[in-house]
Amino acid sequence: MSDKITVALTDNGGFRIYSAITTDLVNEAQKIHKSYPVATAALGRALTAGAIIGFMGKEDATVTLQFKGDGPLGTVLVVGNTKAEVKGYVANPFVDLPLNSKGKLDVGRAIGQGYLSVVRDNNGGTPYTGQVQLVSGEIAEDLTYYYATSEQIPTVIALGVKVNPDNTVKSAGGYVIQMMPGNDPDDEKIITQIENAVATLPSVSTMIENGSDGKEIISALMGDIKFGILNETTPKYKCDCSVKRVERALISIGKKDLQSIIDDGKGTTVDCHFCDKSYSFTTEQLEKLLENCKH
Ligand SMILES: [Zn+2]
Structure with missing residues (x-):
């Protein structure tokens, strides 16, 4: 499945859903940084978030996500823009750690404890900076916590990267679900549906590995809740240095x-x-x- 960000809105207007397939983009990052699997997973999750959050932003704005932990990876930093172009780096890409107790790449340990800072820069205006303590270093949980505390927007975020034995990327992507301001009687039902889906669905990287496209990921999350697709775009790894x-x-x-x-x-x-x-x-x-x- 080629890279894509798909944006949907529930028919009651209460929830906006972004799904992202970023396998090609994270592969490109892995090639540039020659990163080892746990570094690729950390950077790939952050890049996926950067692409989605950048694309969510207003005209000409950029968003910088900086995960500054005390783990062996050092800083992980990504910058995304409204065209869903994203770039990033990890301070120590050659970190190798054993899998965690769930048999997954141990991104939390690789990042460690510290801070997440989010800088929104809208070209000329005063940049907005928010900072929270890292919850787990697993990237998605940290961003969920950031949205809840710093921006007061109830948000569900899932991010995932699977790495092949030859260090290339098998599948990468994620989704972000945000509750919109307002109050609709159907909102409670939708929240329950989302909670059930998140608890029972395979991980997002598994869904992508199995060939789900962006709309299918959103359909799986929404169940029988009606939604419409607002727009789609192709996220890209792109550096603007000169x-x-x-x-x-x-x-x-x-x-x-x-x-x-x-x-x-x-x-x-x-x-x-x-x-x-x-x-x-x-x-x-x-x-x-x-x-x-x-x-
Ligand atoms: Zn460059």
């Missing part, structure tokens, strides 16, 4: 630090964390950038 951006980053380190790189006389190479592209600068090029340094 020479200009790297130059701006070098200028921003300030006169003193830039001068000391110049004094080394060897030039410098900057690697993009998100796509592993290298940008090299000669001493002469760095001297030109120095002229643009304000402090």
